[in-house]
Amino acid sequence: MAQVLKPNCSLAGKSLIPIILRVKNADAEAVLELSRLKKDEPLESLTKVELIAQFEKLTGESVKDVLIVLCGKDDNIENMRLLVHESILLANSVGARGQRLSTSNPSTDTPAAKGSDGKAAQGDPSTTNQQLQAMRQDLDELKKNSKVLQTGQNLKKYEEPSGSKERQDILDAPPTSAPAFPFPGYGYQNPGFGFPYPNFYPGPNYNSGGFRPPRMQGGRGRRVSNGNIRDHEPLAKKEKFEPEIPDWELKSGFDPLSVKLRKQSDILLVNYKGEITQPSDCLPSAEEVVNGSDYDFEDLSFLDPNFFKAGNLMYCSEQWEKIGCPGEILDWIKQGGSLLRFKSSQPAYFQNSASCKGFEKFLCDTLLERIANGSLTVIGRVGECDPPLLVLPITIEPSKPRMCHDERYLNLWIKDFPFSLDTLKEVPRLIEKDSFMASLDDKSGYDHILLNPNSRQYFGIQFAGWYMVFNSLPFGFKASAFIYHTTGLVPISYCRSLGVPSLLYIDDRLVCEFKNTSLKKKSGHAELVKSLYILCQVLVRLGYFLNLEKCCFIPTRCLKFLGMFCDSAKLAFILPEQKKESFRILRESILDGNDVGIKTLQRFAGKCISFFLAVPSARLFSREINRAISLASKNSKKINIYKELKEELEYWRFLDNWKGTNCLLEIRNPFTMNFSN
Structure with missing residues (x-):
């Protein structure tokens, strides 16, 4: 039976998204029976002009804007009937417009005075006063009931665990603030690969994963426990926020106060074998070797990876300027990656992942080493200091193992950063039959670049009752790979211009034989050593630490790169x-x-x-x-x-x-x- 538009039902001021979606995906001829504006007035009897008038009267919107622009349909009479039909269905489901509420208390229901003809007396002051008094009593009663209802809901909210509906309401709540993060363009990418170099979205990017931020409302923070997000008491009632810390963390024996912080003067120089050497002023530079100067690779000094210091690129900013580093990347090196404040920032706290249990010793060793090398700063004990703005969970990648920082909450506000990597597909164009290869690997890659001091409050962690913040790019931040790889392309591009064929995959480098037609070519082995000397000398003077154990400095025709053996002898x-x-x-x-x-x-x-x-x-x-x-x-x-x-x-x-x-x-x-x- 066809539905008829109910009395007083209207969609004026209502959202028409359900109508747009249904009309956009529906077929006008597939509707068996259309709704009616009146019981004896089917839509088939109305003309096109009448349908337009009825739709605009029902919704307050233009048929052209809704049907043609939003729904993408032609403005023929069949589609107009379908549009009015769906509007009637939605109007009936929404219901009639609201009316003034009144109580059923007989004492407050004062009938209007009537005259001798049965109609309400007009202009009678006593009747008007009685009506106003009744309305005031109605209003006072509603206010009283509203306060009682609000108090009961608030008490229930804090006394009972968050249920599925409440949790969904929190997760679906729109955020009230957003940061900005300027990452401008960079000219060292592939010339044929263009992409927008974005700032942060003005709001969270919900398409980046199935994780939504809770909305903070006047509280110290939120606690996530057993999958539920709970509110803490407001600051006026609770001065300190003390999260629940698992027993396995407290029993781990983690003591950050026992760590000796590493200084810049502690860094030693070693050769490629890891043996301690003394600095020499007579070593030829990479540019001099390109022009034909004699060199000895064994005399080349490297920064000792056992004394790694986070943010070491910052101390070599003058060398970056000499090789033509773009200004935007130079700002990352000098000042760190900057994450501007939220417009209305609110704290958030998340417990560490349960996957960390069983890796207590590994976590303790990793965190203590990070504190020593400067990539982490200890703020203080939980309950004795103010926590970071965001305390995000620690997770474990068990296959390595590797400690990760779960920053899905923060990543919601960060736009995707598309960039290209040199993969194994690029290898065939660099190597020839029986050519030699080598590989280089960075030590603690992301930690070479610091975060701006004003941004570190967004990268907090808690472990065993201690608050800490990251000083360098963490593994888990969406923009870390983009920043580090883009920065690493500067020395790679510079060495390519000197004649060193090489590939870069974030922190892994493939080095091939030196190519320079202006000089007489030597043996393949010697040309590979020359490429190694040039690239390593540039990286060291720019402040890079190389993982000497993972690097392959011995020229070889069969090299493992990105998980696959590249064999130049077999060309396979x-x-x-x-x-x-x-x-x-x-x-x-x-x-x-x-x-x-x-x-x-x-x-x-x-x-x-x-x-x-x-x-x-x-x-x-x-x-x-x-x-x-x-x-x-x-x-x-x-x-x-x-x-x-x-x-x-x-x-x-x-x-x-x-x-x-x-x-x-x-x-x-x-x-x-x-x-x-």
């Missing part, structure tokens, strides 16, 4: 045995069951695709896997291992004993990469 990529073994374990664990989770199968598919550089046509052997993932992504159920999927998984067993390779010459030319069965 080769899978390490460790990768094969981890792939075999994952594959067999899937085949042992009758079903598999979508995340596990996605991880398996990702490994298959990553092998295409080393395994010819690897993409052809994951079609059924990708099909199963596509079907399962529509629901949360596990994927049943059906016959075709099982056969494809079993096919990958050939990799266990496979010794083949994929020729780099085929990868070098993208037009020869054909994948077909």
Whole structure:
């Protein structure tokens, strides 16, 4: 039966988003029965002009703005009927406009005085006074009931744990403030790769992940416990905020006061073998070596990674200026990454992740080392000092292990920073047959760049009853990789201009043989050592610490870079045995069951695709896997291992004993990469 517009129902001043969404995705001809404005007045009997008038009367909006602009529909009569039909349905669900509330207390219901004809007397002062008195009593009663209701809700809010509805209301609440973070453009990226160099969004970026910030309202902060977000008492009632600290943290024996802070004068110089050396003024510079000066790589001094000092690039800012560092990046080096204050900043506190339990010793050692090298500053004991503005949780990446700072809350306000990385696909254009290679790895990469002192309050942590803040870029901040990689491109680009072919992947560098047509070429081994000397000399004078244990200073024709062996003798990529073994374990664990989770199968598919550089046509052997993932992504159920999927998984067993390779010459030319069965 067709719905009829209820009396006094209107959408004036209401949101029309439900109507827009329904009309945009609906088909006018698919509606079986249209609603009616009146019982005996179907929409089919109205003309186009009458439909426009009725819609504007019902909603107060223009048909052209709603139907054409927002819904993207033509303004024909069928679409107009559909628009009025959906408007009637929404108006009936919203209901009639509100009326003046009155109590049912007989003592306050004073009837209006009536004249002899039964109508209310007009202009009678006594009648008017009685009506005003009744209205005042109604208003006083409503105020009294409102105060009682508010008090009861507030008491319930603090006495009972936050339920699902309350928690959802908090999570869905819009923020009241937003920071700004100026990250302007940078000219050292690929010339063909352009992207906007953004400032922070004026509000949180909810598309960056399934995590929303709680709204702080007049309290000292919020506490997150067992998945619930709870309010603390206002500052007027509670002066100190003391969070719940797990017993395993308190029993860890963490004592930051016993740490001796490292000074700049404590840094020693060592050679590439890690042996202590003395500084020398007679070593040729990178530019002199390019022009043909004699050099000895063993005389080159490095900063001792065992005495790493956070923010060391800042002490070498003059050298950065000499190589033409852009002003924006120079500001990061001199003043640190700046995060301006929130317009109305409020504290937030989050407990450390439960995954940290069992890694107490690792966390203690990591935090104490960070305090010593200056990447962390201890504020004080919990309850004895003011906490940082944001106290965000510590998490553990167990595979390394690596301590991470879970900054999803802060990252909501930060715009995405797209940038390009030099991957393994770039290797074939740098190496030739039987050419030599080497690799360099930075020590504690992100810690080379400090945060601005005014921004460190947003990067707080708590462990074992101690408040601390990060002084350098933390692992977990969305912009850290962008800042560090963009800064690292400056010396890489400078060395490329000197004739050193190299690739950069955040803190990993691949170095190839020196290329300079103005000088007579020596042996490949000597040209590689020359490239190493030039790049290392530039990095050291700019303040970089290199992880000497992970660096490969010995020229080789087969080098492991970004998890894959690059072999110039065979001109091929080769899978390490460790990768094969981890792939075999994952594959067999899937085949042992009758079903598999979508995340596990996605991880398996990702490994298959990553092998295409080393395994010819690897993409052809994951079609059924990708099909199963596509079907399962529509629901949360596990994927049943059906016959075709099982056969494809079993096919990958050939990799266990496979010794083949994929020729780099085929990868070098993208037009020869054909994948077909």
